[in-house]
Amino acid sequence: MNLTNAIKLRQANREFKKTPLTAEEVEQLTEAAGYAPVARGRFNDFLITVVNDPATIDILEANDTGHPFYGAPTVIMISTTLTGQSGFLSAGMIAENIELKATDLGLATCTILGVVKASIEESEAALNSLGLPGDFHPVLAVAVGHPDHELKPRNFVTNRLRTVTIDPEK
Numbered sequence: 001m002n003l004t005n006a007i008k009l010r011q012a013n014r015e016f017k018k019t020p021l022t023a024e025e026v027e028q029l030t031e032a033a034g035y036a037p038v039a040r041g042r043f044n045d046f047l048i049t050v051v052n053d054p055a056t057i058d059i060l061e062a063n064d065t066g067h068p069f070y071g072a073p074t075v076i077m078i079s080t081t082l083t084g085q086s087g088f089l090s091a092g093m094i095a096e097n098i099e100l101k102a103t104d105l106g107l108a109t110c111t112i113l114g115v116v117k118a119s120i121e122e123s124e125a126a127l128n129s130l131g132l133p134g135d136f137h138p139v140l141a142v143a144v145g146h147p148d149h150e151l152k153p154r155n156f157v158t159n160r161l162r163t164v165t166i167d168p169e170k
């Protein structure tokens with residue numbers, strides 16, 4: 001898929017089919033993650049955990065209300081040893097790479113911070129279920145799966161994101 005099409009098609013999807021991802025799909029998503037920029041190139045300070053196991057997803061969302069991963073068959077957790085902005089911002093870059101690649105593969109995604117803050121950070125069982133080594137802590141997740149309805153590309157005729165341009169004076 002052309003990059004502009006993927007950018008316009010990617011959207012927060014909150015209803016998924018139960019169909020699991022294939023190993024090839026997972027591999028392509030994790031490969032795309034590895035091309036993301038991270039602060040100071042500290043790739044060893046980040047860890048991607050691909051959770052395909054429904055029982056583990058249940059544990060991750062157990063302390064939240066509702067189903068914050070929206071029934072997605074796969075949750076990709078991004079963890080880091082970094083505290084503060086470098087960790088959060090880099091996780092966002094990694095998530096966007098995963099989401100654009102997923103879109104390219106005909107999959108749908110939703111970035112998830114809510115359950116990380118509301119459930120996982122406070123739950124020993126959830127943290128244990130991720131089996132993170134050492135100082136790693138989860139910062140952001142991406143729910144991935146097949147959308148339950150066809151996604152349509154969006155065209156934001158007016159800029160959704162306010163933009164100011166500063167040109168040189170003529």
Ligand SMILES: Cc1cc2nc3c(=O)[nH]c(=O)nc-3n(C[C@H](O)[C@H](O)[C@H](O)COP(=O)(O)O)c2cc1C
Binds near residue numbers: 011113
């Ligand atoms: C850092 C971040 C955290 C988010 N956390 C959640 C979340 O916990 N639950 C959720 O349903 N959507 C979450 N979203 C998705 C946003 O609500 C969504 O991207 C936004 O409304 C714009 O819609 P779009 O992605 O369809 O363009 C998050 C997005 C970002 C960037």
